[in-house]
Amino acid sequence: MDLAQIFENSPGEVIKCIDTHTTGEPTRIIYSGFPRLQGTLLEQRDQAKTHYDNIRKRIMLEPRGHYDMYGAIIIPDTELVQSGEAHIGTLFTHNGGFSTMCGHATIALGRFLVDTHDLNVFPKRNTLKVNIATNEVAVNIHAPCGLVRVTVPTTADGQKSDPSRPVSFLSTPAYAAAIDLTIPIPKDVAWPELGSRESIKLDISYGGAFYALVDARELGFTEGLSKIDLASVASAVKKLKAHLITNPDVITALRHPEDERLSFLYSIMLVDRDIGSRPEGVDGAETGLCFFAENQIDRSPTGSCVTARMALANAKNERPRGQKWAYNSLVSNRFDTGALIASIVDDEILLKGDHGVSRQCVVVQVEGKAYYTGAMTFIIEEGDVTTESGFTMDDCAQNGPSTK
Structure with a gap:
C-alpha cells in the first residue's frame, strides 16, 4: 500500500x-x-x-x-x-x-x-x-x-x-496598560529565588495580546537572562501568572476598549536590558524570555510582545518614534542572528470602545526572517484513541489511568 x-x-x-x-x-x-x-x-x-x-x-x-x-x-x-x-x-x-x-x-x-x-x-x-x-x-x-x-x-x-x-x-494599535504596578506576593505564591521579598514591580502592555513585562532580576534571578535555569524560571512564572490574574489592578489593566474577548493575560515576558545580540543599524538591543499560554516557552523574541514592549517604552519616554531597536530571545543570542527589529511608525492613534477606557496607542513596525522546515499530511486512523485529541506527558503523569 x-x-x-x-x-x-x-x-x-x-x-x-x-x-x-x-x-x-x-x-x-x-x-x-x-x-x-x-x-x-x-x-x-x-x-x-x-x-x-x-x-x-x-x-x-x-x-x-x-x-x-x-x-x-x-x-x-x-x-x-x-x-x-x-x-x-x-x-x-x-x-x-x-x-x-x-x-x-x-x-x-x-x-x-x-x-x-x-x-x-x-x-x-x-x-x-x-x-x-x-x-x-x-x-x-x-x-x-x-x-x-x-x-x-x-x-x-x-x-x-x-x-x-x-x-x-x-501592528494593530498597541499601548501601555499599566506602568510600575506593585504586586504583593503572598508566601504561598512565592518561589525560592524571590527570597524574603513580599512584592514585585511589573508593567502590563498590549501588542495584540496582553503581556506582563518584568525584569528577570525583579523575580530574584540575579544573573538576569545571561544564564538561567529554565525549570526554575518556568516554575516561578507559572505561580506568578496564576496569581496575577486574580489581582484587581491587573484585571483592570486587561480590559481592552473594543472587545472583552481580547481581555486576558496571554503571557509573562522576562526582560533583560543588559544583554542582546545587536545587528547593524539599530540604536540598542535587549533580550526577553516569553512564557505564554500554558507556560509555553517562545523560542523567538515574540513579535506581538516586541510591539507591546515598544508601546511601553514609548509611554515611558524611552523610545521615540522612528528609533530602531533589536529584541532578542535566548535563541537569537545563542546563534547571534534572528533578532526582531522594531520601530514606532505612528504615535497618535486613539483607541476607543465600549468596554474600557480610551487608550493612546502606537503602531509598530516589526521585521524578521522565517524559514521553511517541512510539509506534513496528517491523518487519524480508525481506532486511534490515543492521538485523536493529542496528549501531553504532563497530563498523562498527573491524571493517571482512565476511569472508563
Missing part, C-alpha cells in the same frame, strides 16, 4: 500543513482540512474553541506536535476579507488554545501566502500587487486582534518570497 492509499482510507478529512520557524519558534501553517467556520473572525475563533478544540490538540500536541508547538490556521473568509480590507484571515493556535495575535507566525505566514499560488488555499492570491521599485508585496492579514499589514520581499517577478530579506508587519 502506498502513501496515497493510506491517506485515502483514513476516516475524516486529511489535514495538510507547512512547517516554518522564526528564530527557532515553529509555526505550523494549517492550509487544508480544518473544518470550515462561520461568522466574524472572533466568532470563528469561538467556534473553533467550542467545537474543534480536539483538532487543535491533534495538530499541536503529541505525537504530531509537542508542548511548545505553534500554529496558524488559514481562514479564507472573514468580515475584513469581505470588505476588501484584508486578503485573508488567520487563527493562531498553541498548547492551550487560540491566541489573538502572533508576530513570529505573521512573519512566516506572509512568506507562505506569497509563495502559494493555490487559489483553494488563498483565493485572493492573484490580487496581490508587486511593488516593482522595491520588489515587495503587501499582504493584509485579518488576525483576531485586527488588521495586520505585512510586507513580504519577493523575487523580481513577485511570484516567490525572498528569504534573504526580512518580512515586516505593521
Whole structure:
C-alpha cells in the first residue's frame, strides 16, 4: 500500500500543513482540512474553541506536535476579507488554545501566502500587487486582534518570497496598560529565588495580546537572562501568572476598549536590558524570555510582545518614534542572528470602545526572517484513541489511568 492509499482510507478529512520557524519558534501553517467556520473572525475563533478544540490538540500536541508547538490556521473568509480590507484571515493556535495575535507566525505566514499560488488555499492570491521599485508585496492579514499589514520581499517577478530579506508587519494599535504596578506576593505564591521579598514591580502592555513585562532580576534571578535555569524560571512564572490574574489592578489593566474577548493575560515576558545580540543599524538591543499560554516557552523574541514592549517604552519616554531597536530571545543570542527589529511608525492613534477606557496607542513596525522546515499530511486512523485529541506527558503523569 502506498502513501496515497493510506491517506485515502483514513476516516475524516486529511489535514495538510507547512512547517516554518522564526528564530527557532515553529509555526505550523494549517492550509487544508480544518473544518470550515462561520461568522466574524472572533466568532470563528469561538467556534473553533467550542467545537474543534480536539483538532487543535491533534495538530499541536503529541505525537504530531509537542508542548511548545505553534500554529496558524488559514481562514479564507472573514468580515475584513469581505470588505476588501484584508486578503485573508488567520487563527493562531498553541498548547492551550487560540491566541489573538502572533508576530513570529505573521512573519512566516506572509512568506507562505506569497509563495502559494493555490487559489483553494488563498483565493485572493492573484490580487496581490508587486511593488516593482522595491520588489515587495503587501499582504493584509485579518488576525483576531485586527488588521495586520505585512510586507513580504519577493523575487523580481513577485511570484516567490525572498528569504534573504526580512518580512515586516505593521501592528494593530498597541499601548501601555499599566506602568510600575506593585504586586504583593503572598508566601504561598512565592518561589525560592524571590527570597524574603513580599512584592514585585511589573508593567502590563498590549501588542495584540496582553503581556506582563518584568525584569528577570525583579523575580530574584540575579544573573538576569545571561544564564538561567529554565525549570526554575518556568516554575516561578507559572505561580506568578496564576496569581496575577486574580489581582484587581491587573484585571483592570486587561480590559481592552473594543472587545472583552481580547481581555486576558496571554503571557509573562522576562526582560533583560543588559544583554542582546545587536545587528547593524539599530540604536540598542535587549533580550526577553516569553512564557505564554500554558507556560509555553517562545523560542523567538515574540513579535506581538516586541510591539507591546515598544508601546511601553514609548509611554515611558524611552523610545521615540522612528528609533530602531533589536529584541532578542535566548535563541537569537545563542546563534547571534534572528533578532526582531522594531520601530514606532505612528504615535497618535486613539483607541476607543465600549468596554474600557480610551487608550493612546502606537503602531509598530516589526521585521524578521522565517524559514521553511517541512510539509506534513496528517491523518487519524480508525481506532486511534490515543492521538485523536493529542496528549501531553504532563497530563498523562498527573491524571493517571482512565476511569472508563
